[in-house]
Amino acid sequence: MIRFDNVTKVYPTQSGPALESLTMEVERGEFLFLVGPSGSGKSTFLRLVLKEERPTSGRIRVAGKDLHRLSNWKVPHLRRRIGTVFQDFRLLPNKTVFENVAFALQVIGKPRRQIARDVPAVLDLVGLDGKQDRMPDQLSGGEQQRVAVARAFVNRPLILLADEPTGNLDPATSVGIMKLLDRINRTGTTVVMATHDQSIVDQMRKRVIQLEDGRLVRDQSRGVYGYTR
């Protein structure tokens, strides 16, 4: 589903590479944790998958497409197949829960009937039935993250990328979000999650890739967090 072949990324303003000679593969349906200290290259990895950045050298394939050969006008099409969730939720503050999720379908031209059917179904899936008319500031942090997950998943993406999704949540709420991501993964969606959340990684026992200074230093199946930050 995702393949990096000898990928190096050097930002123009930077002396050392953000990622260096990274070769790795994520199979369809896998759940992968990306761990490593701040600045080790986790977000760069996620941005490269989305083609928000391009590699300095090397090749990247995502969902069967060679990103180098994917023309810029096809990038939105690639991104439709990838859901994203962030630490800071990134909801639209002036839209209701329903509208936040519906918006993801409206922008890709889905018909109103489908929106009316799919949005309540996904809100039900994430445990937010009954809250569809709330505004984001009327929700707890955990509920806001559930909206973000619903929005990322409503279009049934092939891949879900999550950048520190539990970073602003207390431990119990984080477990709830992880159960949701696990359930989404079980529907066949490939999940890649960058995290500093040691207890979550240690509880889930999924594949763990550790980066340090842009280099892959560990790739462990049913892995643990494995380092102190």
Ligand code: ADP
């Ligand atoms: P992480 O997500 O693990 O914290 P990042 O991928 O954000 O790591 O950063 C990796 C390295 O690349 C760091 O040295 C960071 O300072 C640098 N970096 C990240 N984004 C940019 C950017 N847009 N321009 C210049 N340097 C960047």
Ligand code: ADP
């Ligand atoms: P240019 O440098 O003139 O923009 P390129 O032929 O280098 O054109 O790139 C064509 C497309 O592929 C562009 O959309 C560019 O962002 C992207 N691209 C360039 N190099 C890579 C690479 N190594 N991996 C993935 N995409 C790339």
